[in-house]
Amino acid sequence: MGKPFIDKKLLVSCVIISMLLIITSYPSNLFTKSIFASKSTSEKTTDSSSASESAADNQDSNSIVMNALELTNGTYRWENASHGINPTLHLVPGTDYNIKIDNPTDSKHELIVGTNGTEIAGSKSVKAGKNTEFIFNANSSGILEYHCEYHPDTMKGIIEISSQ
């Protein structure tokens, strides 16, 4: 009579213990799941912030392309990104411009920004097949000129600095 009674108690306690184990392990699974869920949402927010960073990189709008170009008659010109020849540069005062020069010709060139024969800024000499860039700050409004150090008569143009 006594023996089966003890066995029943053991069985019941075993069932209770295993149920407790299941109950305690189950919510912890839920917790870790919700933690992972919140992690993935935080990753999504960092993704969107990196997208806005790449938009900031596109703020490269102050870049000016001034490439050296050789015409069929062997003379040289400055050429901008839209294939304008010796283009007039319209700049806004107080703005920094990154002037990029690519030189695919067989001669060296050097862009000089000046006024009345005075050099204000310039790239260094760009050898054949090389490229360079320099920052030009259009700090005050007015009319300037640019030319090539080596071809001042054919590679030249106007720089107009005005807020319009």
Ligand SMILES: [Cu+2]
């Ligand atoms: Cu030149």
